[in-house]
Amino acid sequence: MKDLYEFLITPAETTRLHGPHDRIVMSSRVRLARNLKGAAFPGWAKKPERIKIMETIRPAVESLPEMKDAFSEVMDNLGALEKQILVERHLISREHAAKSSGSGLVLNREETFCVMINEEDHLRMQALRPGLQLREAWSAIDKFDSALEKKLDYAFSNDLGYLTACPTNLGTGIRVSAMLHLPGLVLAEQINPIIQSVNKLGLAVRGLYGEGTEALGNVFQVSNQMTLGETETTIVERLDKVLLQIIEHEENARQTLLEKKPKVVFNHIGRAYGILANAHSISSKETMNLLSLMRLGVDLGLFPEVNRSLVDELFIVTQPAHLQKQFSDKLTAEERDLLRSDMVRERLKNVSRPSVKPPKPEN
Amino acid sequence: MQCSVCKEKPATVFLTHIENDKMHKVNLCEDCAKKKGVDNPTTFSLEDADLLLGLGAAQEVAQTAGGADLKCPRCGFSQADFKKTGRLGCPECYQVFAEGLAGLLKTMHKGTRHTGKTPEALRSSRDATERLKLLNKKLAKAIESEDFELAAKVRDELKQLNERAATPTNLTK
Numbered sequence A: 001m002k003d004l005y006e007f008l009i010t011p012a013e014t015t016r017l018h019g020p021h022d023r024i025v026m027s028s029r030v031r032l033a034r035n036l037k038g039a040a041f042p043g044w045a046k047k048p049e050r051i052k053i054m055e056t057i058r059p060a061v062e063s064l065p066e067m068k069d070a071f072s073e074v075m076d077n078l079g080a081l082e083k084q085i086l087v088e089r090h091l092i093s094r095e096h097a098a099k100s101s102g103s104g105l106v107l108n109r110e111e112t113f114c115v116m117i118n119e120e121d122h123l124r125m126q127a128l129r130p131g132l133q134l135r136e137a138w139s140a141i142d143k144f145d146s147a148l149e150k151k152l153d154y155a156f157s158n159d160l161g162y163l164t165a166c167p168t169n170l171g172t173g174i175r176v177s178a179m180l181h182l183p184g185l186v187l188a189e190q191i192n193p194i195i196q197s198v199n200k201l202g203l204a205v206r207g208l209y210g211e212g213t214e215a216l217g218n219v220f221q222v223s224n225q226m227t228l229g230e231t232e233t234t235i236v237e238r239l240d241k242v243l244l245q246i247i248e249h250e251e252n253a254r255q256t257l258l259e260k261k262p263k264v265v266f267n268h269i270g271r272a273y274g275i276l277a278n279a280h281s282i283s284s285k286e287t288m289n290l291l292s293l294m295r296l297g298v299d300l301g302l303f304p305e306v307n308r309s310l311v312d313e314l315f316i317v318t319q320p321a322h323l324q325k326q327f328s329d330k331l332t333a334e335e336r337d338l339l340r341s342d343m344v345r346e347r348l349k350n351v352s353r354p355s356v357k358p359p360k361p362e363n
Numbered sequence B: 001m002q003c004s005v006c007k008e009k010p011a012t013v014f015l016t017h018i019e020n021d022k023m024h025k026v027n028l029c030e031d032c033a034k035k036k037g038v039d040n041p042t043t044f045s046l047e048d049a050d051l052l053l054g055l056g057a058a059q060e061v062a063q064t065a066g067g068a069d070l071k072c073p074r075c076g077f078s079q080a081d082f083k084k085t086g087r088l089g090c091p092e093c094y095q096v097f098a099e100g101l102a103g104l105l106k107t108m109h110k111g112t113r114h115t116g117k118t119p120e121a122l123r124s125s126r127d128a129t130e131r132l133k134l135l136n137k138k139l140a141k142a143i144e145s146e147d148f149e150l151a152a153k154v155r156d157e158l159k160q161l162n163e164r165a166a167t168p169t170n171l172t173k
Helices: A047-062 A080-088 A134-148 A183-187 A191-200 A232-260 A262-278 A284-299 A308-317 A320-325 A333-347 B030-035 B046-063 B079-085 B098-108 B120-144 B148-164
Strands: A025-034 A071-074 A104-107 A113-117 A123-130 A174-181 A203-206 A219-224 B013-019 B022-028
Touching (some): A025 A134, A047 A071, A047 A104, A080 A320, A113 A134, A183 A191, A183 A232, A183 A262, A203 A232, A262 A284, A284 A333, A308 A333
Antiparallel strands (some): A071 A104, A203 A219
């Protein structure tokens, strides 16, 4: 059995991966849901049937060239901490982390393909890319799926397309999504109207960890909701268009804030820096929200000597499971808060406080 | 009239939502209307209406098409189970519960027919079916207009297509 911690790309390395628009778009993802013909869906199948399904799917997935040297494991063999790390890395869903017998995971070396076996559907395969790369992610997972369909007998109907456990995924089984960092729209209080207009286009806006989670650290997930009656390309193109508009709104909001309310912006960023650099106990939630403001500060040039990857790395390593992993003893939440603040203070030791440019003189 | 969300209080807010010439109606009590933001039309989004309507549709599934006792012969999943979980039991459930699902799919999705990717193995048979239909139409037209030269050509094409097809049973329709 491969060691998950050794297998995973280190947080420092992940923050060096770049893609288009990654100032605002943290990552792109396309997920396809597929099921095998003649087998009950995972939520209804009994354990022996689920195990049988996994034993059919897992070797097929492992045999794909994309999955050479992959990390492949059944969920029973992963500890709670390992599962939580995978959730914090956005490689598996929280639902999948709760699975044990009869479920599995196959993740490639580059962490660009991740397959969940027996989550809500028999197969949930995802292609992941840094920055805004929806088309690239779709064409990658399309190819992956086409190779897999030669080895597995998918449940498919000419009228309804790929048959899924939940009717909301029926048809293409596709979920196209991107993770966006939108502190400007939140500070400018424009986020709600944006969310509402995105909703009107049939797209969903969710928090950091997907369905039913809050937008910690001003990170939002935008994804399609409808999967039947349109082609995959239409869905990808629509989302791409909407995301480009959101990016533009976010850039505008930042610009306007700097021009109209520079003190508000400097105050938020300065306080965020002050707390992060000096706190002796800090929760993961507060850390994320303050790191988001620091990230904004980096984007706006208030921390000239700081690279965004420093903030992005802290964003990952300060989360509960990542923090716990560095210590051998089981930590309580209070202990984690102390150790988290120690780590953040240490990392920000050499970061000088935000340089506030004097506001432009009025003409 | 009862509120379609809480099913307790009387409905006082009536929402009508027209999309593609189809009218959807939602009736809400004052509290639910406030909760869903319907009292302020500027913040109420179309999606909320779909959500409300979707909820109603899910409830209806059990009442139509055989009721809660209808069971999938393949996996034993019942319509009542669907109402409880919002998920189906196996791929075949889609056929068994088709009647009840139709309305739900309409509120959930852009369309009710799949137009996206098709597994390659099925693609050729689907394409062949489409082509066969087209040729048959062409043949009928040619005969009608007494263009026998064209009719003979189309008939040859049809013959060829039938010979090539690996699964002729699929093509006779």
